[in-house]
Amino acid sequence: MTNPLRILHVLRAPVGGLFRHVADLARAQVARGHQVGILADSEASDGLTETRLAGLDADMPLGVARVPMAREVGLGDYRASRATARHAFSISADVLHGHGAKGGAYARLAAARMTKAGRRVGAYYTPHGGSLHYAPTSLKGIVFMALERHLASHTDAIIFESAYSSRIYAENVGMPAHLASRIIPNGIRADELEPVRAGNDAADFVFVGELRKLKGVDLMLRALAAIEAPRRPTAVIVGDGPDGAEFRDLADRLDLSERVRFPGAMPARQAFALGRTLVMPSRAESFPYVVLEAGGAALPMIATSVGGIPEIAAGSSLRLVESENVEALTAAMLRNLEDPAGATADAASLRDVIAARYSVDVMTDAVLDLYTTTLRR
Numbered sequence: 001m002t003n004p005l006r007i008l009h010v011l012r013a014p015v016g017g018l019f020r021h022v023a024d025l026a027r028a029q030v031a032r033g034h035q036v037g038i039l040a041d042s043e044a045s046d047g048l049t050e051t052r053l054a055g056l057d058a059d060m061p062l063g064v065a066r067v068p069m070a071r072e073v074g075l076g077d078y079r080a081s082r083a084t085a086r087h088a089f090s091i092s093a094d095v096l097h098g099h100g101a102k103g104g105a106y107a108r109l110a111a112a113r114m115t116k117a118g119r120r121v122g123a124y125y126t127p128h129g130g131s132l133h134y135a136p137t138s139l140k141g142i143v144f145m146a147l148e149r150h151l152a153s154h155t156d157a158i159i160f161e162s163a164y165s166s167r168i169y170a171e172n173v174g175m176p177a178h179l180a181s182r183i184i185p186n187g188i189r190a191d192e193l194e195p196v197r198a199g200n201d202a203a204d205f206v207f208v209g210e211l212r213k214l215k216g217v218d219l220m221l222r223a224l225a226a227i228e229a230p231r232r233p234t235a236v237i238v239g240d241g242p243d244g245a246e247f248r249d250l251a252d253r254l255d256l257s258e259r260v261r262f263p264g265a266m267p268a269r270q271a272f273a274l275g276r277t278l279v280m281p282s283r284a285e286s287f288p289y290v291v292l293e294a295g296g297a298a299l300p301m302i303a304t305s306v307g308g309i310p311e312i313a314a315g316s317s318l319r320l321v322e323s324e325n326v327e328a329l330t331a332a333m334l335r336n337l338e339d340p341a342g343a344t345a346d347a348a349s350l351r352d353v354i355a356a357r358y359s360v361d362v363m364t365d366a367v368l369d370l371y372t373t374t375l376r377r
Contacts, residue, residue, distance in 0.1 A: 206275025
């Protein structure tokens, strides 16, 4: 191994697939002899956040620190970027790796501040969708793309989880000549390739993820309601998020309250046992972990053809559905109800693809190689 690096990962909300990615990457970097720390928002939380962070803190030589990081753009971002720089200075970081729009901004601004003060550090950014989800012609899109173009000048390299994310970034932001980039897909651990069996009282369908409009839970509920009698399929909606109350109200209005449960957040593999088919009705995604996790667990799946999902499914027999098409989603759900053997065969096909392509070890080695290659420039 080359000389150990002192790496600080910066992210806003320690929830969802982004946090899963950071935790896996950080732990694998520690296992390879590097000194690693985490900086996250002190206010963002779901039902499992404190437990997750406590477990991660015990594994991080440079610890887990938290500072306020607002979800929306505002004056608090200036304070958060300064706090990031102070923390990075205090741990003598060599590498600042920002994740998501806010984490990416704070890490790169802090790296620029440290370089100006005479300490050269590497600045790396993984969007995880983030600002790339905004339409470039919308007001937020115009603002965020301008910020991305400015921050590119303070970036050593950008890591995309999918070819889709790389293409969207190039189209909406541009790719400066100095900026190194690499497509490094997310990966899962070997133990996550063990199948998960549905419990005897499992629902017909399960959703696992953050409860916000982007994830399409409302579309899933409407599709469930559209399946005609005598079938009365059931579902479990696992997760927390800003639109949870709205989704519960919608379930009531669609007369689904006796068929749909909202148990809150829980570990993904625990959640998978609650349903016979995972439904992933997203309006937008980057390279979602839940597809890798459910695929590794050989759980039958219905997913929309957005973001990097087609890249994950390529080479398998899994059929994807059009986003925001309730009729197509309804038909796919009905197909899995009527042909469980076919759904199981598709799940086995996807598991084989994931086992062959997507591992934490491959992901970690590629990220570390990018660090060392660009730090030598």
